[in-house]
Amino acid sequence: MVSNSMEEIIKIKCPFCGALYNAKNHSGIENEIVKCIKCNQKNKFSNFKRVQPAVTGGVAKRSSRQEEITTEKTVYGPMVHRMEENPLGRVRLLGRNITYQLKPGRNIIGRKSSSSIADFQIDTGSSRLMSRQHLQIEAVKKVAKGYVHYVSLCRENINATTINGESLLYKVDQMILNPGDIINLPDAELRFEIPNEEGTEIL
Numbered sequence: 001m002v003s004n005s006m007e008e009i010i011k012i013k014c015p016f017c018g019a020l021y022n023a024k025n026h027s028g029i030e031n032e033i034v035k036c037i038k039c040n041q042k043n044k045f046s047n048f049k050r051v052q053p054a055v056t057g058g059v060a061k062r063s064s065r066q067e068e069i070t071t072e073k074t075v076y077g078p079m080v081h082r083m084e085e086n087p088l089g090r091v092r093l094l095g096r097n098i099t100y101q102l103k104p105g106r107n108i109i110g111r112k113s114s115s116s117i118a119d120f121q122i123d124t125g126s127s128r129l130m131s132r133q134h135l136q137i138e139a140v141k142k143v144a145k146g147y148v149h150y151v152s153l154c155r156e157n158i159n160a161t162t163i164n165g166e167s168l169l170y171k172v173d174q175m176i177l178n179p180g181d182i183i184n185l186p187d188a189e190l191r192f193e194i195p196n197e198e199g200t201e202i203l
Contacts, residue, residue, distance in 0.1 A: 012048040016041040016180060020051060041180050042194075086146030088139055089177065091190040093122065101195075102139050104147070108154065109185070110134040122188050129159045129186030135168075137177065149177040149192065159186045 010025045014036040030046045091109070092099045100109075100120040110118035116132040124130050133154045139147045153161060153170040161168045162184045163175050183190040 011051040012045075013051050014041070015043060015047050015049065043178055043180075047178070086148070087194060088147050089137075089149050089179070089192055089194050091120070091137070091183070091192055094189045094191055099193075102137055102149065104139050104141065107137045107139065108133050108135075109137065109190075110154070122185070124187040127187045130188065131155070131158050134158055134185060135161060135183070150174050151177050151183065161185055 008025050009022050011020060012023055012034075013020050016036060019036060030044075032045050033042055034045045034048055035042045088102050088104065090099050090101045100107075103119070107120065108118040109120045109122070110116055110132045111128070111130040111134065112118075112121035112123045113132045118133055122130065131154065136152055136154050138150045138152075140150065141147050151163060151168070152174045153168055156170045158170065163177075164182055165184075166175075168175065177192040179192060179194045181192045183192065
């Protein structure tokens with residue numbers, strides 16, 4: 001079979017588990033959703049790192065670990081099918097087996113209190129490090145995309161809050177959540193999930 005120039009074979013690396021795959025490049029692939037066949041996590045193709053093989057003396061060189069991973073499953077053919085629509089996500093309170101199903105629009109997350117107006121109230125015991133209205137996740141429906149989930153702080157002077165280790169700043173940061181993202185609040189850790197996601201498979 002003769003290879004088309006638009007379907008060159010590229011190597012990508014899963015941002016979650018680090019698995020390496022060969023994939024056939026094609027127009028529009030950057031905006032498509034990819035499911036890692038090793039860890040089953042899904043993300044945009046653009047978040048998968050392209051890997052260039054190291055070259056020593058004109059000969060491509062790769063580690064034995066890379067060899068081991070790529071020989072487990074080599075991926076060719078169409079990389080993905082498009083997701084028709086992203087469903088509403090949820091957040092899981094790690095260590096306590098509690099989940100909160102997000103609703104369209106604003107979802108306020110904060111410390112449990114009799115005077116709190118937060119949609120998802122987290123019991124922090126006697127600790128007051130988390131604010132009563134600490135974080136908001138806004139679920140916005142986009143045409144032909146489904147729901148996009150934006151996360152930001154509710155107000156200034158809130159104790160340290162991070163997304164995947166990156167600090168979230170008031171009125172500066174509004175991050176888009178992807179499945180598997182970890183939200184570190186004072187006294188609590190949340191994981192963003194897409195329940196019953198009708199995602200796409202790598203073929």
